Structure formats: C-alpha cells, structure tokens
C-alpha cells in the first residue's frame with residue numbers, strides 16, 4: 001500500500017517563509033521547473049510543491065522540523081547532474097536546494113583537511129586547494145558541475161578512483177540533519193576509528209534518504225608530481241583487460257586507467273574535433289596516467305607501462321608528456337557524456353561493476369544485448385575498477401515512453417548478467433528510483449529488509465527522499 005504524505009498548504013508555505021525569508025522560498029511553476037528533473041532526463045520530471053534555499057545548518061533544521069511535523073516529503077537537490085533520478089522529487093513535497101550553502105569554510109594545512117558546505121562545486125574546491133599545494137582527489141568526471149554534497153550522497157567515483165578510491169575514501173567528517181531537525185556530527189579531522197557503528201559511512205552513498213548533509217570535512221592529498229599520459233589502442237577488449245591487470249601489478253605510481261571503445265571514440269572525437277590515432281582500426285583504447293617523482297622516474301615508468309602494453313598486443317603506444325598533448329587525449333574522455341547528449345538527448349547511461357577478470361564477459365554481454373535489442377551502444381569505463389558505462393541511444397521513431405520501458409528491459413537484463421559475474425548494478429551513479437527495481441531484485445530479501453530497517457531508524461516517517469533506493473510502501477497486514 002502506498003504511503004500517504006501531507007501536502008504543502010498555504011499555512012506551511014507561510015511557516016517556511018517565516019523561517020527562511022521570502023526570496024528563499026519558490027512556489028511558482030516557472031521557478032520550480034529546473035528542480036523537477038536531473039540529468040536522467042526531463043521525461044522523468046516531477047514538479048515539487050515548493051523549493052527552499054536555506055543558507056545555514058539552522059535553516060535546514062527549521063525546514064526539516066516543519067516537514068516532519070506535517071509529514072511532507074523532502075528531496076535534496078544539488079547540481080542535479082545525477083543520472084539515477086536521485087534529485088527528482090518523486091512524491092512532490094519540499095525540495096531543499098543546497099545552492100546557497102556553497103562556502104569553503106576552512107582549509108587546515110596541518111591536518112590536511114578542507115571543511116565545506118555541501119553546495120560547493122567540486123572543481124571550485126579542487127582549484128582552491130591546488131593553490132595551497134593539495135589535491136582533492138574525490139572529483140568525478142562531472143567535477144565542473146556537480147557538488148561535493150551530491151558527490152557524498154552518491155559516493156561518486158571518477159577517473160582517479162583506481163589510485164585514490166571513490167568519494168567515501170575522502171570524507172573524514174560529516175554534519176547532518178535528521179528528519180526531525182536534530183543535528184549529528186560524525187567523524188572529524190581524524191583518520192581512523194573503532195568507535196561504534198560507522199554512521200558516517202552509512203550516510204555516504206545513501207542518496208539523501210537517511211539525512212541531510214550540511215557540512216563535510218574532506219581529506220586532502222599532496223598534489224601529484226610530474227605526470228604523463230599514455231594512449232594505447234588495442235585490437236580488442238581482451239587485450240586491454242590483460243594489459244590493465246598487468247599495469248595494476250607493475251608497482252608504478254598509477255593515477256588513472258580508463259577505457260573507451262571504438263564507437264565511443266569515433267563519436268566523441270567528432271564532437272571535440274580531435275582524432276585518436278588508430279581510431280579507425282582499434283577496438284579498444286586505454287588511457288593511462290602515470291606519476292613520477294623525477295623526470296627520469298617518469299620516463300622509466302612510462303617505458304615499463306608501454307613495453308608491457310606491447311607485450312599484451314598494443315597496436316601502438318603514444319605518450320603525452322606535455323600539457324597540451326595530455327589535454328587533447330583526455331578531451332575525448334572528458335567530453336564523452338556531452339557528445340552523447342548532443343547525439344541523442346534521450347541516451348540512457350549504464351554503470352555496471354564487475355571484477356576486472358569479468359570485464360571481457362560483461363563487454364561481450366553488452367554487445368550481444370545491443371544486438372538483441374537492435375540498439376546503438378557505446379562503452380567507456382573506469383576499467384581499472386571494473387566499472388563499465390554502456391550507453392544506449394533511442395532508436396529513431398520510438399516514442400519517449402516506449403523508450404523508457406525498452407531501455408529499462410535492456411539494463412535489467414544486463415544487471416542480471418553483472419550480478420551473475422560477481423558484480424553489481426551501479427559502481428558510482430547510485431540507485432535513485434530508476435535502478436530501484438533491479439536493486440530489489442538482485443539484493444535478496446534479507447538484505448533489503450535490513451536496509452528498510454536502517455531507513456526506518458534514521459527516518460521513522462519515511463519523509464526523506466521517499467521512493468528512492470528502498471520502496472516506501474507500507475506492508476499490508478498478513479503479507480510476508
């Protein structure tokens with residue numbers, strides 16, 4: 001049975017306006033429209049009843065207290081670059097945007113931490129800390145648009161994940177607000193701990209379903225030394241995977257190991273107007289970034305990686321050791337999603353994760369399914385982590401509604417294969433509501449029941465981002 005929620009009445013609007021001020025409360029359709037959808041696509045849009053723009057922890061607390069009292073659903077919204085529908089207000093109600101909570105509060109050089117509000121654009125943090133000689137290593141490919149808060153909520157990954165891990169690996173402390181308005185502070189400027197259950201790690205990746213994140217303390221790394229980028233074309237994915245596995249075991253200081261298939265290179269190279277060598281002949285491309293303490297070390301390690309790639313059948317090895325060449329070869333990977341969006345605004349992005357040894361099997365399965373469903377498909381991925389992104393395009397003539405169902409079938413099929421190969425249905429984009437049915441199907445009853453109990457413990461009235469990750473149904477009496 002569907003849960004019933006309260007409505008945003010004129011008296012609730014008045015209470016929100018009293019708490020935040022008039023220009024922090026948007027209730028007309030034109031102003032609210034951008035908050036009704038995210039990068040999953042406008043076809044999934046749901047209009048909120050009100051959008052609020054708090055500027056502080058206290059203001060978030062006030063909104064949450066009002067929402068809890070009147071049982072109104074609350075959806076957090078950051079840059080809305082998410083591709084699983086996480087920021088879409090599925091049950092309408094209140095959208096809280098973090099756009100006014102965008103201060104970098106402190107950079108602590110002794111502890112190597114930065115403390116930020118959730119609405120800080122990830123790349124802004126990267127730039128500011130780089131000026132002080134640090135690297136914020138948690139940035140995804142959407143670093144120019146997405147926020148640190150959104151990255152925390154989705155446990156975002158990125159091209160440097162193989163070296164530094166996903167966002168969770170960089171979050172040392174969190175301040176968060178529970179549905180009733182209580183504040184909890186978890187972790188801090190500390191780097192380890194066995195001090196009860198780790199609620200911080202539970203909130204990271206929970207896509208706004210457990211608590212509202214209002215402050216984040218992140219770890220800062222030293223800036224890498226000299227780097228060089230290798231572009232390596234292979235005939236097929238099998239050789240690229242074997243080379244990746246050997247590179248990972250080589251002991252060189254590796255920062256990235258990314259993958260693009262030929263169709264994605266052909267499409268993106270047209271968009272950025274820069275062609276990869278061998279792009280008409282190679283089936284698979286590796287993009288490898290290596291770090292070296294000195295020029296000699298870097299040269300030696302690039303040679304080691306290059307020779308190893310030749311041993312695994314590389315068609316050629318191109319080394320970019322200056323900024324301009326590096327920027328050129330990375331431009332194809334960095335502009336991949338934009339190129340796809342220009343090719344087809346309705347393209348749907350997948351995010352399967354499998355053990356590295358199973359990457360050839362999942363790529364084969366993707367190809368077979370694309371053929372079965374008669375779909376054009378391109379694949380890129382964080383191959384070093386076994387995280388592949390198959391992206392499919394809407395066939396000409398198919399309606400958007402039909403496409404939603406068709407694409408869902410394709411990915412349901414694929415996620416089942418990924419699970420059979422020992423993987424999961426999302427490496428970094430999250431579940432939101434678009435992948436929820438597959439999560440429920442593949443997780444098993446016991447684990448889903450535990451997740452529902454965790455949700456209920458944080459959010460007893462299920463007002464936080466309802467309908468995402470876990471179902472917000474009420475169990476009918478007598479049903480198991």
Ligand SMILES: Cc1cc2nc3c(=O)[nH]c(=O)nc-3n(C[C@H](O)[C@H](O)[C@H](O)COP(=O)(O)OP(=O)(O)OC[C@H]3O[C@@H](n4cnc5c(N)ncnc54)[C@H](O)[C@@H]3O)c2cc1C
Pocket residue numbers: 038039075076077078079080081082083085086087098118140141142145146147148149150151152153154155156157158159207208209211212213214337338428429465
């Ligand atoms: C071109 C492109 C490239 C991308 N590349 C990557 C990539 O390399 N790696 C990757 O992981 N993802 C990638 N993504 C997906 C997306 O950018 C990430 O999921 C990102 O972390 C979302 O951040 P956001 O600020 O846009 O959050 P939103 O999309 O606004 O929100 C995401 C989720 O976080 C919740 N949320 C937001 N703020 C808070 C808060 N303060 N407290 C609690 N919950 C909150 C929302 O409710 C929602 O569930 C890409 C997307 C695009 C369009």
